[in-house]
Amino acid sequence: MTNTHYALLxxxxxxxxxxxxxxRLIAESTQAFWSESDGQLYPALAKLTExxxxxxxxxxxxxxxxxxxxxxxxxxxxxxxxxLNQPPATAIVRNEMLLKLFFxxxxxxxxxxxxxxxxxxxxxxxxQQLKTKKQNLTADESELKHLPFWQMTLQYGIRLNxxxxxxxxxxxxxxxxxxxxxx
Amino acid sequence: MTNTHYALLxxxxxxxxxxxxxxRLIAESTQAFWSESDGQLYPALAKLTExxxxxxxxxxxxxxxxxxxxxxxxxxxxxxxxxLNQPPATAIVRNEMLLKLFFxxxxxxxxxxxxxxxxxxxxxxxxQQLKTKKQNLTADESELKHLPFWQMTLQYGIRLNxxxxxxxxxxxxxxxxxxxxxx
DNA sequence: TCGCACATGTAACGCGTTACATGATTAC
DNA sequence: GTAATCATGTAACGCGTTACATGTGCGA
Numbered sequence: 028m029t030n031t032h033y034a035l036l037x038x039x040x041x042x043x044x045x046x047x048x049x050x051r052l053i054a055e056s057t058q059a060f061w062s063e064s065d066g067q068l069y070p071a072l073a074k075l076t077e078x079x080x081x082x083x084x085x086x087x088x089x090x091x092x093x094x095x096x097x098x099x100x101x102x103x104x105x106x107x108x109x110x111l112n113q114p115p116a117t118a119i120v121r122n123e124m125l126l127k128l129f130f131x132x133x134x135x136x137x138x139x140x141x142x143x144x145x146x147x148x149x150x151x152x153x154x155q156q157l158k159t160k161k162q163n164l165t166a167d168e169s170e171l172k173h174l175p176f177w178q179m180t181l182q183y184g185i186r187l188n189x190x191x192x193x194x195x196x197x198x199x200x201x202x203x204x205x206x207x208x209x210x
Numbered sequence: 211m212t213n214t215h216y217a218l219l220x221x222x223x224x225x226x227x228x229x230x231x232x233x234r235l236i237a238e239s240t241q242a243f244w245s246e247s248d249g250q251l252y253p254a255l256a257k258l259t260e261x262x263x264x265x266x267x268x269x270x271x272x273x274x275x276x277x278x279x280x281x282x283x284x285x286x287x288x289x290x291x292x293x294l295n296q297p298p299a300t301a302i303v304r305n306e307m308l309l310k311l312f313f314x315x316x317x318x319x320x321x322x323x324x325x326x327x328x329x330x331x332x333x334x335x336x337x338q339q340l341k342t343k344k345q346n347l348t349a350d351e352s353e354l355k356h357l358p359f360w361q362m363t364l365q366y367g368i369r370l371n372x373x374x375x376x377x378x379x380x381x382x383x384x385x386x387x388x389x390x391x392x393x
Numbered sequence: 394t395c396g397c398a399c400a401t402g403t404a405a406c407g408c409g410t411t412a413c414a415t416g417a418t419t420a421c
Numbered sequence: 422g423t424a425a426t427c428a429t430g431t432a433a434c435g436c437g438t439t440a441c442a443t444g445t446g447c448g449a
Contacts (some may be wrong), residue, residue, distance in 0.1 A: 029436070037313035046402050057312060060305040064438050069402050093400055093445070104316070110319045114325050115216035117332060119410095122243040123213060124298035125366060129240060130220035131359035133287070134294045142297050149300060175388065176314035182226060183308060183377050190373030194366050203356065212408070230428050247410050252430050276417070302438095303432055 031071050036107040038097035059184045147195035152190050157184045214254050219290040222282035240365045330378035333371050340367045
């Protein structure tokens with residue numbers, strides 16, 4: 028049981044979903060802090076089924092395409108809760124941007140500026156995207172009990188990206204000063 | 211050539227170092243945004259030597275332990291610069307804490323609060339550590355040209371963690387209100 | 394009828410971690 | 422002499438990605 032498995036169990040607490048649905052949900056709702064690849068998703072669903080933590084609903088009408096609708100079982104809910112109750116592991120991060128910056132003495136100053144300018148641009152776009160997503164989420168009335176938690180994760184993204192933006196501005200300003208002092 | 215290889219090349223622009231030195235440097239200076247395990251480090255050094263991007267210095271005096279001192283070659287510097295000039299790839303992140311929060315509707319409210327409280331505590335500690343490290347860095351005069359860049363990476367950590375702390379406070383407050391409204 | 398979105402899966406690969414293994418030198 | 426630190430490496434394993442493979446149903 029990896030985090031991938033728990034992520035899938037968690038998604039199925041929202042309601043019965045197909046693999047494809049989960050895939051879309053992840054892409055739309057959690058891609059900012061969680062992602063799954065196909066190569067993980069489908070084998071993980073198979074394993075969870077085998078463990079009887081999820082079940083395949085009997086296809087309601089005609090076999091509509093090859094679609095399989097999964098539901099979480101009581102045993103599945105139990106496993107999920109056990110995992111949720113454990114404090115989250117502190118992640119080890121690897122930030123390529125900061126690694127390059129750490130070796131910044133070896134880069135031409137204008138190229139480094141370009142890099143940070145690019146990060147700044149992406150960060151601004153991310154903030155905008157997260158904010159609109161947070162707005163739209165409020166409008167949507169389905170799955171009311173999940174709403175506040177989903178908002179919190181979006182708020183996290185907003186806050187962290189705001190800080191990143193601030194840092195980009197600080198750093199660009201600093202780099203500009205540095206270059207001028209060299210002239 | 212993976213990021214690990216470039217990280218090692220980068221470290222060797224600071225000066226000639228042994229594998230153990232690099233290991234220590236990473237643990238002391240970049241662990242907040244970059245880490246390497248032994249299982250990567252030594253094979254990577256071997257490969258870089260084979261590619262002649264780094265060389266083993268003739269052991270200066272008596273073979274002091276089994277120590278090998280590596281230096282970057284001109285070809286190595288060239289490879290490093292090519293990598294540094296490319297804009298950093300936007301990383302895919304996986305944040306277990308946010309994933310658990312996303313499924314927060316399935317957790318007892320007080321346990322969730324504990325989780326965030328723990329994050330808050332760790333974040334405060336991280337800020338303090340980064341700030342003192344930034345102070346001490348200024349005092350140290352070796353490797354002057356690297357200093358501003360190292361400070362920028364620390365500042366990044368400080369800014370991001372400050373935002374995280376703010377978010378923790380916001381979220382804890384919000385959760386408390388939520389619980390009271392249920393009563 | 395043609396293309397796109399839906400829908401599920403497998404195979405290969407590689408990065409990175411963990412655990413194991415070994416031995417030298419220094420400080421107490 | 423013995424513990425801690427210095428110092429280098431290997432082996433096994435597993436997670437996760439990428440690319441490949443296949444097929445359905447709907448709308449223009």
